[in-house]
Amino acid sequence: MSAHQNPTLDQDDHHHEHDGGHGEITLRGYMTGFVLAVILTIIPFWLVMGNVFESSGTTALVVLGLGAVQMVVHMVYFLHMSPSAEGGWNLMALIFTLIIVVIALVGSLWVMYHLNTNMMPDMIHDMKNMF
Numbered sequence: 001m002s003a004h005q006n007p008t009l010d011q012d013d014h015h016h017e018h019d020g021g022h023g024e025i026t027l028r029g030y031m032t033g034f035v036l037a038v039i040l041t042i043i044p045f046w047l048v049m050g051n052v053f054e055s056s057g058t059t060a061l062v063v064l065g066l067g068a069v070q071m072v073v074h075m076v077y078f079l080h081m082s083p084s085a086e087g088g089w090n091l092m093a094l095i096f097t098l099i100i101v102v103i104a105l106v107g108s109l110w111v112m113y114h115l116n117t118n119m120m121p122d123m124i125h126d127m128k129n130m131f
Helices: 007-049 056-078 085-118 121-130
Strands: none
Touching: 007 056, 056 085
């Protein structure tokens, strides 16, 4: 009996071929994700430590943008999220995650901005003199 007449032999051969190719692609994907994650970590560190931009606001926006890109890299390369996988549930999880992250980032920046503007050095000095 030849391999074409026996369906179990065809499935086994196909299964082994698929595993070998899939393992190489996965390793390549993980290595690509790792290299991108390292690069996206080093760039913000360099921007902050090297004082590349004159404005700290510009630096903060660039670091936040690179952080968002790094989140996408992690979701694509390590969590294997794609719009077509699992009937669109991954896309819904991605959209929900992005909404929560945007709310957390905007809320944090809003609170820090208002703390900075409302906590004047004169107010602190006046409060010390009150007692």
